[in-house]
Amino acid sequence: MLPSIGIVKVLCESLKKFPVQALVVDPVLVSTSGDTLSASSTLSVYRDELFAMADIVTPNVKEASRLLGDVSLHTVSDMRSAAESIYKFGPKYVLVKGGDMPESSDAIDVFFDGKEFIELHGHRIKTHNTHGTGCTLASCIASELAKGATMLHAVQVAKNFVESALHHSKDLIIGNGPQGPFDHLFKLKCPPYNVGSQPSFKAEQLFLYAVTDSGMNKKWGRSIKESVRAAIEGGATIVQLREKDAETREFLEAAKACMVICKSSGVPLLINDRVDIALACKADGVHVGQSDMSASEVRELLGPGKIIGVSCKTPAQAQQAWNDGADYIGCGGVYPTSTKSNNPTLGFEGLKTVCLASKLPVVAIGGINASNASSVMELGLPNLKGVAVVSALFDRECVATETRNLRSILTNTCSRT
Numbered sequence: 542m543l544p545s546i547g548i549v550k551v552l553c554e555s556l557k558k559f560p561v562q563a564l565v566v567d568p569v570l571v572s573t574s575g576d577t578l579s580a581s582s583t584l585s586v587y588r589d590e591l592f593a594m595a596d597i598v599t600p601n602v603k604e605a606s607r608l609l610g611d612v613s614l615h616t617v618s619d620m621r622s623a624a625e626s627i628y629k630f631g632p633k634y635v636l637v638k639g640g641d642m643p644e645s646s647d648a649i650d651v652f653f654d655g656k657e658f659i660e661l662h663g664h665r666i667k668t669h670n671t672h673g674t675g676c677t678l679a680s681c682i683a684s685e686l687a688k689g690a691t692m693l694h695a696v697q698v699a700k701n702f703v704e705s706a707l708h709h710s711k712d713l714i715i716g717n718g719p720q721g722p723f724d725h726l727f728k729l730k731c732p733p734y735n736v737g738s739q740p741s742f743k744a745e746q747l748f749l750y751a752v753t754d755s756g757m758n759k760k761w762g763r764s765i766k767e768s769v770r771a772a773i774e775g776g777a778t779i780v781q782l783r784e785k786d787a788e789t790r791e792f793l794e795a796a797k798a799c800m801v802i803c804k805s806s807g808v809p810l811l812i813n814d815r816v817d818i819a820l821a822c823k824a825d826g827v828h829v830g831q832s833d834m835s836a837s838e839v840r841e842l843l844g845p846g847k848i849i850g851v852s853c854k855t856p857a858q859a860q861q862a863w864n865d866g867a868d869y870i871g872c873g874g875v876y877p878t879s880t881k882s883n884n885p886t887l888g889f890e891g892l893k894t895v896c897l898a899s900k901l902p903v904v905a906i907g908g909i910n911a912s913n914a915s916s917v918m919e920l921g922l923p924n925l926k927g928v929a930v931v932s933a934l935f936d937r938e939c940v941a942t943e944t945r946n947l948r949s950i951l952t953n954t955c956s957r958t
C-alpha cells in the first residue's frame with residue numbers, strides 16, 4: 542500500500558537503483574469494502590512511472606476504474622477494455638480482477654498480454670472472509686515467478702490458491718468487522734491437503750497410462766484389483782479406473798484396494814468421471830471429458846494437490862483445460878477404437894494441432910497398441926508425454942506381459958528419438 546505520491550516516487554527511484562527480477566504491482570487504491578487507500582494525487586505517478594516498470598499490474602475493478610478516471614466497469618467486456626487501457630501505461634501484463642463484480646456464479650478475471658485476452662474463471666465462494674485476497678494473489682504471483690513460472694501460469698496458480706484458501710476459510714468466525722480474514726495456511730490443517738501426503742504430479746508419469754475397463758475385466762474373469770496389480774507389475778506409470786458399469790459400493794471397495802497397491806508402488810491412481818469415488822478412496826486424481834464435470838469444478842471439490850486430466854480434441858478445449866487448472870490433457874482417438882463408442886478419430890494431424898496449442902502435458906489415446914505406439918511417440922510432438930491404452934493391455938490374456946512389452950517398446954522408441 543503506497544498512500545502518498547512521495548512514497549511511490551521513493552519506490553520508483555529504489556527500483557531503478559536496485560532492479561528486481563520481476564515486479565508485481567497490486568495498485569492498492571480501493572479496498573474490497575470500498576475504502577480509499579491511496580490519495581488521488583498518487584494516480585498519475587502510479588500510471589506514469591511505476592506501471593512502466595511493472596511486469597504485471599493487478600487492479601480490481603474499482604481500482605481499474607479509478608486508474609482510468611472513474612470509468613464505469615460493469616461487464617467482462619468493460620474489464621477487457623480497462624485491461625487494454627492500463628496495458629498502454631507500460632506493464633508487460635495486466636490482470637483485471639472481477640471478484641467484486643456484481644453477483645454471478647463465476648469470479649472472472651481478465652488477463653491481457655498485449656495481444657490476447659484470457660478470461661480466467663473461478664468459483665465465487667460465498668463468504669465474508671475475503672480480507673487480504675488481493676494482496677495474497679499478488680504475492681502468490683510473485684512467488685511463482687520467482688520459482689520460474691511463466692506469467693499466465695503464475696496467475697493461474699495464484700488464482701487457484703486464493704480460491705482454495707477462500708473455500709477452506711469460508712466458515713471462519715474471527716473479529717467483528719464486515720470482512721473477516723482468510724486462512725493462507727489451510728493446507729497444514731486440512732487432512733486431505735496435508736502437505737506431506739500431496740502427490741506432486743510429474744508429466745513423465747503419463748509415459749504408459751493404463752486405463753481399465755470393467756467389460757474387459759469381466760470377459761477375462763479378472764477383478765479390477767488384479768488388473769491394476771498386473772498393469773503395475775508390467776510397468777504402467779499411471780493408472781485410471783474407467784469402470785463405466787460398476788455399482789458404486791462395489792466400485793468404491795475396489796478403488797480403495799487399488800489405492801493400496803498404487804500407493805505402495807508409487808504409481809498415481811486416477812478415477813474416470815466419478816469425483817465422489819475419488820474423494821471417498823482418496824485417489825490421486827480424476828479424469829474428466831467434455832461432457833463430464835468441468836475441471837474447475839473438480840478442482841474445487843478435490844483441492845489443489847490432486848491430479849486432474851481433461852479429454853481435449855481441439856486447441857480451444859486445451860486452453861480451457863489450462864484455464865480451469867487441469868494438470869494434463871488426454872487427446873484422441875488417435876486411431877479408431879472400439880472401446881469408446883462414437884469417438885471421432887483425430888489422426889496424427891488432430892493430435893499435432895492439440896499438442897502444439899497445449900500449455901499442459903498431453904497423453905495420446907485411442908487404438909494405441911504395441912504395433913503403433915512407436916509411430917505416435919516418434920512424431921516427437923511438443924508436450925506429448927506418453928500413451929494411454931485400454932484394450933491393448935486389458936483385452937488380453939496376460940495384462941502384465943502386454944504392459945511390459947509396450948513399456949519396453951516405448952522406452953526403446955524414446956531413447957532413439
Ligand SMILES: Cc1ncc(COP(=O)(O)OP(=O)(O)O)c(N)n1
Nearest residue numbers: 813828829830831852871872906929
Ligand atoms: C487419459 C484419458 N484420455 C481421455 C479419456 C476419455 O475421457 P472422456 O472423454 O470423459 O470419456 P470416458 O472415458 O469418460 O468415456 C480418458 N478416459 N482417459
Ligand SMILES: Cc1ncsc1CCOP(=O)(O)O
Nearest residue numbers: 878880881907908930931932
Ligand atoms: C477412453 C477413450 N477416449 C478416447 S479413445 C478412448 C478409448 C481408448 O481405448 P483403446 O486403447 O482400447 O482404443
Ligand SMILES: [Mg+2]
Nearest residue numbers: 814829830833
Ligand atoms: Mg468421461
